[in-house]
Amino acid sequence: MDVASLALKSGNAVILRGGKETLRTNQALGRSSAACWKQNGLPPQAVQFIDSPDRALVLELLKLHEYVDIIIPRGAPACTSSAVRIAASRSSPAGPGICHIFVDESADLGASLPVIHNAKTQRPLCLQLARPVLVHRAVAADFLPRLVEFLAKTA
Numbered sequence: 001m002d003v004a005s006l007a008l009k010s011g012n013a014v015i016l017r018g019g020k021e022t023l024r025t026n027q028a029l030g031r032s033s034a035a036c037w038k039q040n041g042l043p044p045q046a047v048q049f050i051d052s053p054d055r056a057l058v059l060e061l062l063k064l065h066e067y068v069d070i071i072i073p074r075g076a077p078a079c080t081s082s083a084v085r086i087a088a089s090r091s092s093p094a095g096p097g098i099c100h101i102f103v104d105e106s107a108d109l110g111a112s113l114p115v116i117h118n119a120k121t122q123r124p125l126c127l128q129l130a131r132p133v134l135v136h137r138a139v140a141a142d143f144l145p146r147l148v149e150f151l152a153k154t155a
C-alpha cells in the first residue's frame with residue numbers, strides 16, 4: 001500500500017502483485033483501497049492488483065514496454081534479477097529491502113516505540129525488516145534513551 005500511496009501522490013498509476021502466500025490479503029487490500037480511493041475522489045483504477053499467483057501474468061506485464069514505464073521488482077534475488085533481465089532498461093530493483101523508520105518531531109513518541117520494536121524484530125529474514133531508525137534531532141535527546149530502554153525490556 002505504500003507504493004500505491006506514493007503512486008497516487010505523484011500522479012501515477014500502479015499495478016501491484018504480491019506472492020502466492022499473500023494472495024488473499026492482497027485481494028482484500030485491493031478491494032478496500034479501490035473503495036477508499038473512490039470515496040476520497042481519487043481514481044480507483046489508478047491502483048490495480050494482479051490477483052493471481054500465476055507467474056505467467058508477471059512475465060506478460062514485464063513485456064508491456066509501450067504501456068509500463070518502470071518495473072520495481074521486490075522479493076527474492078532470483079525473482080528480481082529475472083525481472084530485471086526481462087524488463088531491461090525499464091527496471092529499478094528495490095534492492096534487498098533495506099527499510100528505514102523515521103521518527104519525526106511531530107510523532108507520538110510513545111506510539112513509536114512498539115512500531116519500531118515490531119519493525120525491527122518481527123520476521124528478521126523478511127525483506128521489509130527495518131534496518132536504521134532515524135530520529136529528528138529535535139526529539140532525539142528525549143526519544144533515544146526511551147527507545148533503548150523499551151527495546152531492552154522487550155529483548
